[in-house]
Each structure stands twice: as structure tokens, then as C-alpha cells.
Amino acid sequence: MNELIIRQPDDLHIHLRDGDLMSLAVEHVSAQFQRAIVMPNLSLPVVSTTMAAKYRARILSSIPAGRTFSPLMTLYLTDRTTPAEIRAAKGSGFVYGVKYYPAGATTNSDSGVTDLSARYNVLAEMSKCGLPLLVHGEVTDKSVDIFDREKVFIDSVLSKIVTEFPELKVILEHITTSDAVDFVDSCSENVAATITAHHLLLNRNDLFKGGIKPHHYCLPILKRETHRLALVRAATSGSPKYFLGTDSAPHEKGTKEAACGCAGVYTSHAAMEFYAMAFESVGALDRLEGFTSHYGAKFYGLPLNEGYVKLIKNPQKIVDQYSYPGGVVVPFKAGETLDWCCTT
Ligand code: NCD
Ligand code: ZN
Numbered sequence: 001m002n003e004l005i006i007r008q009p010d011d012l013h014i015h016l017r018d019g020d021l022m023s024l025a026v027e028h029v030s031a032q033f034q035r036a037i038v039m040p041n042l043s044l045p046v047v048s049t050t051m052a053a054k055y056r057a058r059i060l061s062s063i064p065a066g067r068t069f070s071p072l073m074t075l076y077l078t079d080r081t082t083p084a085e086i087r088a089a090k091g092s093g094f095v096y097g098v099k100y101y102p103a104g105a106t107t108n109s110d111s112g113v114t115d116l117s118a119r120y121n122v123l124a125e126m127s128k129c130g131l132p133l134l135v136h137g138e139v140t141d142k143s144v145d146i147f148d149r150e151k152v153f154i155d156s157v158l159s160k161i162v163t164e165f166p167e168l169k170v171i172l173e174h175i176t177t178s179d180a181v182d183f184v185d186s187c188s189e190n191v192a193a194t195i196t197a198h199h200l201l202l203n204r205n206d207l208f209k210g211g212i213k214p215h216h217y218c219l220p221i222l223k224r225e226t227h228r229l230a231l232v233r234a235a236t237s238g239s240p241k242y243f244l245g246t247d248s249a250p251h252e253k254g255t256k257e258a259a260c261g262c263a264g265v266y267t268s269h270a271a272m273e274f275y276a277m278a279f280e281s282v283g284a285l286d287r288l289e290g291f292t293s294h295y296g297a298k299f300y301g302l303p304l305n306e307g308y309v310k311l312i313k314n315p316q317k318i319v320d321q322y323s324y325p326g327g328v329v330v331p332f333k334a335g336e337t338l339d340w341c342c343t344t
Contacts, residue, residue, distance in 0.1 A: 001280075001285050002312065002313040003310065003311070003312050003313070004276070004285060004288065004310070004311040004312075005308050005309070005310050005311075006288060006289040006292065006293055006308065006309060006311070007289055007293040007294070007304060007305055007307075007308055007309075008032075008033070008034045008293065008305040008306070008307040008308055008309055008344070009032065009033055009034070009244060009272065009292035009293045009305075009309065010033055010034060010035040010036065010037075010244070010292075010293065010296050010297055010302075010305065011029055011033045011035075011036040011037070011244060011245060011246050011248070011268075011271065012036070012037045012171075012194050012243055012244060012245040012296040012300070013037055013039065013134070013173050013174060013194045013196075013245025013246065013247050014029055014036045014037065014038060014039065014245070014246055014247070014248050014268065015038075015039045015041065015247070015248065015249040015250070015264065016029070016036070016038050016039075016059060016071070017042070017250060018042050018043075018055070018058065019326070020324050020325040020326040021250055021252075021324055021326060021329070022058065022059065022062055023062045023324065024250065024322055024324045024329065025248070025250055025268060026059060026062045026063055026064075026069070027062075027064055028248075028268035028269045029069070029248070029268045029271075030063055030064065030067045030069035031067070031344070032268075032271060032272050032309060032342055032344070033069070033271075034068070034069065034070065034305040034307060035069070035070045035071075035072055035302070035305070036069075036070075036071060036072065037072045037074060037096060037097060037134070037245070037300075038055075038056075038059065038071045038072065038073055038074060039074060039099060040052070040055075040073075040074045040075055040076035040099055041076060041099070041101065041106075041107060041108040041109060042055070042108065043108055045076040045078070045108065045111045046073070046074070046075060046076050047075060047076050047078055047080075047081065047111070048075065048085060048088075049075070049085065049088040049089045049092045049095055052073040052074070052075060052089070052092070052094065052095055053073075053092070053094070055073065056071055056073050056094055059071040072094070072096040072097075072300075073094050073095045073096065074095065074096060074097045074098060074099045074134060075089050075095055075097075075098045075099070076098075076099055076101070076111065076112075077098050077099060077100045077101070077112070077113055077119065077122065077133075078111050078112070078113065079113060079114055079115070079118070079119070081098070081119065081122050082122065083121055083122055083124070083125035086098070086122055086125040086126055086129065086131060087125065087129065089131060090129040090130070090131050095131070096131075096132070096300060097131060097132040097133070097134045097171070097300075098122075098126060098131060098132070098133055098134065099134045099135075099136070100112070100113060100116070100133055100134065100135050100136065101113070101136045102116075102136065102138065102139065102140045102153075102157075103140065104140045105136050105138050105140050105219065106136060106138075106219040106263055107219075107249065107251075107262060107263055107264060109136070112136075116157060116161070120164070123161065123164075123165050123168060124165070126168060127165045127167045127168035130169065130301075131169075132168075132169035132170065132171055132299075132300070133161070133168055133169065133170050133171070134171050134173055135158065135170060135171065135172050135173055136173055136174075136219075137150050137153045137154060137158060137172050137173065137175070137180065137220070138150055138153050138219065138220050139152045139153045139156065139157070146221055147204070147221065147223060147224075149220065150175070150176055150177050150179065150180055150220050151177055151179040151180075154172075154179060154180060154183045158170075158172065158183070159183070162187055162188075162190075162191055166188065166190070167190065168190065169190050169191075169192075169299070170187075170190060170191045170192075171191075171192050171193065171194060171245075171299070172184060172191070172192075172193040172194075173193070173194050173245060173247070174194055174195070174196050174199065174220060174245060174247045175193045175194070175195060175199075175220075175231065175234075176199050176220040176221070176222070176223045176227060176231070177223055177227045177230070178226060178227050178230035180193060181193075181230045181231065181233070181234045184234075184241050184242070185234075185239070185241070189240075189241070191241070192240075192241045192242065192243065192295075192299050193234075193241060193242055193243075194242075194243060194244065194245025194247070194296075195231055195234065195235045195242055195243075195244070195245065196218075196245065196246055196247045196265075196267070197246060197267050197271060197274035197275050197278060197332075198216070198218065198222075198247075198265045198267060198274070198332060199222065199223075199228065199231055200228070200231055200232055200235060200274075200275070200278035201274060201277065201278055202216060202222050202228070203222055203223065203224055203225045203227070203228045204221070204222045204223055204224055205225075206222060207221075207222055214256045214257050214258075214261040215256060215265065215266075215330050215332070215334070216265065217256070217261060217262075217263055217264075217265075218247065218249065218263050218264055218265045219263040219264075232278060232281070232282055233282075235278070235279070235291055236279055236282055236284035236287050236291070237287075238287050238290060239295075240290070240294070240295040240298060240299070241295070242291060242295065243291055243292075243295040243296035243299065244271075244275060244291055244292045244296060245296070246267045246268060246271045247264075247265070247267075248265070248266055248267045248268040248271065249263075249264030249265060249266065250264065250266040250268075250329045251264050251266075251329070252326060252327040252328070252329065253321065253327060253328045253329065253330050254327065256330065265332050266329050266330070266331050266332055267331070267332045269318065269319075269322065269331045269332075270316070270318060270331075270332075270333070270338060270342070272292065272309065272311060272340075272342040273311070273316070273338050273339075273340040273341065273342055274332065274333075274338075275288065275291070275292060276288060276311050276340045276342075277338065277339070277340065279291075280339075280340075293305065307344065308344075309342055309343065309344050310342070310343050310344070311340050311341070311342050312340070312341055312343070313339055313340060313341075314340075314341040315337050315338065315339060315341075316337065316338050316340075316341045317335070317336070317337045317338075318331055318332075318333045318334055318335060318336050318337075318338065319331065319334065319335075320334050320335050321334065
């Protein structure tokens, strides 16, 4: 297949940052996607509907002229989030989910929840008003091996949440293991998962191929090949429980190429091309559109987008880096040539 026309996709998990870096991230995401679920982990986290409104306005003002793009906002769940804040979020019409970061799990997660069982009144309110819980699914106990943190989280935390709140919509974000796939498959239709392009294309060997590769370091960390294959099977299965969420997370080059480098892979510059590569690798391009453009929208109760994008076999070289006023970002597959090219 050399050409594919598919309904315009949504990115159901993205980090757009703020300030200088936001313009670059918004320029890239709005070139391919109609809507995106925007993560709230700014250095000052988005913990209220008022903050989300202001952040949304800043994003809207950085959309390039002539593009239509809708940021779908999220709130950052903290130990201080109240049921009243949940009602305000739902009532706003622009907040689409609440993100749960276990405190200390990843970039800018210091304000995350220390004890989720103390937030059950908040989860009950979310369940009642139909606001999904977006989950960073890793335990933070440093004695748990980093490659096991997702599975331990599912067994010790998430399984309890879905049992306690059967009506709560839950999205296990950026899944990385066959255990996550098995769990999501075993749950009701209220439980779904996003899958990133880089977790479909890389395994943990790619962190160390020929030397340490800081631009492949993200959280949850890449896992072994058997897990990658399970993710590819889930994404290409045609199950509406799995949909596109890039987790594209730009960091300035120097903060990744460092003695203590940041976690996050930047994929927004060619997200659809990366997913096309993954689906093509198993002969499943006919299933791409459901994953990129139907299932996520349906799960969030959104109408399908009206526009279309075109993927064509037309080699493109990824640049070595993107400049922005605060520095440079090294994109995923920098300097490599991709087979596919996505246009609107
Ligand atoms: C994300 C970031 O940089 O904000 N990093 C990452 O490795 N995925 C945070 C996150 O989603 O965990
Ligand atoms: Zn993320």
C-alpha cells in the first residue's frame, strides 16, 4: 500500500509544555491532529479549572494561523483535589479528564498523589459525573525494579480502583507491558489504554544500542521485545480499548544529554508516520484508522473529526534538531529517513 487516506486523528495524550517550547509542540501537533488531550504536568501543575482555562488560552493563542486545533484540557490530581473542583471541571466543558500521577513517578510529578485511597471521594465524583481518570501506571517504590513498576501498580493499585469504581472511566496511559494488555482486556468497556509510537517501535535494547541513548529514555521505560510485540498486537487488534496517545514530551537537548537526564521522547513532528511504520510492520495498515481516529474519540464521547489526512510513501528525512527560543529539541529518529509522509 502506497497511499492511505484516513479520518483526521486525535492525540489522546500529549505534553505541550508552556512558554517558548509550547509554540514548537503546538505547531507540530496541529499539523496532523485535530484534537489532543493535554497533560497538566507543567512545572506549576494545572490543578484547577481556573488554571486549565488560562493554560488553554495560552495554547489557543499559539496555534499557527489557518489551523484548527482543539486542546482538550486535564486537571492534575493532588492530595488537595476536592469533589467540588471535579464538578467545576466537568461543568467547564473544556476539561476532559483528571490525571493521576503517583507522587515522584515521572517528570514534574512532585505534586502527585501520595495516597490514592484518601482520594476516593474525588474518584466517586468523577465516576458520577463521567470525567475519566487518566493514569500514570507505575509504583514509585524505589525497591521495585524499574521494569516491574507497571505490573506492580496494576496488581496493587489499579485493580482495586476498577473494582471499587466500576462505572469510572479509566485510561491506563502509555502502556508498556503484556501485563497491562491482559489487564485492560480483562476489564469492562470502561477501561481503555493509550499506546505510544515509540513503545510500538522500540524495545529496551534500543536504550543501549552502541552506547546509552538518552533520547530513548522515557517513563514508563521501554520493556523487552515480548512486551513490545504484545503492544503491537493490542494496537492492531481492532479492539476499541486501545487508541493513539503519543506521550510526546519535549525536553531541551541539554537536559536529556546529561548526567541525570530527563524522561520523555518527542514524536509530534512525525507521529502519524511512526504509527504507520508500526502498523505496516505487521501488515495491519487497514486497522490504523480505528486506532488513530475512532476509538479514542468514542471513549471520550467526542464526535469523529470531519477532516482527513493522507499518508503517502514518500521518503522524508527527520531533521537533527528543532530550534526554539530556549534551545533545541532532538526529535525521535533524528537524522533518519522515514518511508511515510503525512499531509492534510
Ligand atoms: C513525561 C514528561 O516529560 O512530561 N515524560 C515521559 O517520560 N513520558 C511525563 C510522563 O508522561 O510520564
Ligand atoms: Zn505523558
